Amino acid sequence: MVSTVKLSELIRDIDIIKIHGDTSVDVTGIYYDSRKVSQGGLFVAIPGLKHDGHGFIPEVYKRGAIAVVGEKRKENLPDNVPSNLTYIQVKRSRRALAQLANAFYGHPSRNLVLVGITGTNGKTTTSFLLESIFNAWNKKAGVIGTINYRYAGIEEKAPVTTPESLDLQELFARMLKHGVSHVVMEVSSHALDLDRVYGCDFDAAVFTNLSQDHLDYHENLDTYFKCKLKLFCEHLAESLVQQPIAVVNIDDKYGQHIPNEPFYRKITYSLERGADIYPVEWKVDGSGINAVLATPSGKMEIRSPLLGRLNLYNIMAAVGTSVGLGVSTEAIRKGLANISRVSGRLENVPNDLGISVIVDYA
Template sequence: MIEPVSLTTLVARADARLIADPADAELTVTGATLRAQHVIPGDLFAALPGARAHGADFADAAIAAGAAAVLTDEDGAQRPALRDAPVPVLVHGDPRGVLGSVAAWIYGEPSLKLSVLGVTGTSGKTTTAYLVESGLRAAGLATGLIGTVETRIGSERLASAFTTPEAPDLQALFAVMVEQGVTHVAMEVSSHALALGRVNGTRFSVGAFTNLSQDHLDFHRDMEEYFAAKSLLFDGRSTHEVVVVDSAWGEALVTPQTVTVSTEPGTDAAWRASDIAITPTGEQVFLLHAPDGRTATATLPLPGEFNVANAALAAAILDTAGVSLDDIVAGLAGVEVPGRMERVYLGQPFTAVVDYAHKPAAVTQALQALRARTEGRIITVLGCGGDRDTAKRPVMGEAAVRGSDLVIVTDDNPRSEDPAAIRAAMLAGARAVSPAQSAEVLEIGDRRDAIAAAVERARPGDVVLVAGKGHETGQEIAGVVHPFSDRDELEAAIRYRLEVSV
């Protein structure tokens, strides 16, 4: 149950200026949102400046829906919809930056009543979060999960709009989790969320870092700015910090209190993984080294050495959260991660895998992991998203041809861009690789046809990798999201091949 919070309390704590009739100064709010269409009576509407519009221009609709007050900046307060607003207006120099804390106060600071375990980094956030949540469940704890694929409250699944929800949505979600008896939350924390203040007001029991590689340079100016955003998780908002130190980026985050993780031989990290082997059924088995001389043999149903690093990181997070080593090992063995190196098997004589790899390093890692498991060819289906980091497109094409025997360049989510132009950038990178290192390359724009072509060309012992969209169930083309699932399309293509071969 959310207790109403007075405006005077919010004004004082946020150091804001209040524009209100004296009689309205003691009004209360019971919720918060930054979307006018989501306002319910009693909400604080956050009218934030944006790249294309100012939220204050939608204040009329929010007030009509029952907004009790509005939070905005000086510019917003002077706009027609708010100049003579019939509700109190809180004015702050950085309303986006303060919104997370304001929302947390409104919802009773729910993250203080939870053990929030946050994971940031370029690759591995989703897998690590699922590994952590699996370990928490193995320990019998009441869990929540927040991330790219889905949000879960116990066993209840909710769709995810963002990797990390907007600040008011996040605090409301935490409050619901508290009401539902959740005690521990595994959570992905994106660089966008950190840079835009979505996790302001959230207290993390553990903040963790996986790795950093090129991505999101349409949002961040360069890799240094990207890293600076990731580093915000470690600026004092996490009680404990756990970091993979297999790169200079990770090493830069280490302090004397940091719990370190490594899969590199010869390191003195607190948590290490060694003696990695692949079982006949495709699982990975490795020796997990914990602090104080503790060791355990762990089994992981996910391929790739990078997933061993994710598992070791998850183990360190779980240990820091008080989970026993036995429960950690059980959680690693029982994990299921949708769209992350997910095998599709209908009895066909080749391996078929769906993976979310949509950045150069992730493509390279996925292909290396699959190469270690096959003596046949690797056939890769790959595209790049529109309206996103354009610099990575040729690098994606290059990564695919270096690790594959056949690459089919196709469409991902072209969004508002010309799909052919996106494919051309990928093909340029692919063709820049010397013939000795290069795979055969085909261009098939229609993603369904591209997947079918890959399956049609697969021989016994080969691997078909459909990369880029993973768990997604839609394809955005020219502003319209069409139903599309890589897994479903891969299954359909395999089923058709098996039927016609009978």
């Protein structure tokens, strides 16, 4: 991780409208929170729902910012913005932040096998399953999601499901430093809409399902789905990975509308024949799930202590992703069997009362 980067290098790939000032300066850090700016910092002014970052430009100058990136024309900035402060006008501040963060941290996702999981339900459990499978495959895995961010024995609190782009790229870089090779990330609709994962080079994208949720943010289900679709039709399309994979639940009516595209390999899963992954036979009871799955690699007998029919879907999503990434059958079976529980997700609570207690969505 570098200590400073020339501003001219950082802005090389962003969509610039106009540059005001010197770009030969050294940048010590990138910030989108005005309160955290320090000497030599580059501040990205983002128009928010409650506050507009452009209004804090005079403050960040006092804190030592040497340049600002923003959407507004320079003549529309606050009157007390110093004339000697370098200002770069861009089309979209959030997208510029993602590109700047990628450049500053050396495009870390290019050195990771990156899996993005999107959908209303099942993201967290599928991420746990893939983590267990990758570990069984002797790969050091990292996970970014609703419960926490974890890697190399380290657990960090998760203030949001998918971090802001700057925080995400810094986290990727930190994971690489700790020897992580595979990262599984829950990708929320908010993250897709706000360009938090813009510039990430995904090896795989997973669609679990879509149902009514977050409609306080999205206008309706169709708008919600279009946002999810970005992970496939934009981010996989722009990934530098050759032939990434798209793993799709086609029992979900919205999953059926994820198109076949030449830039990714599509792997489908369903409870019915006709998909790439489906159960030839299966049993779900209080001890877990036993199934024989048809896969592109042949039939696979699996067992997992996870409970419920919904977790069979999550298992198929994880198996489809793993097969697409070339994971061995032995590692897949071992990883599925080794997973103990997912906190608050159809979680069995042991007790001495002779009754079944299951906690879900806690």
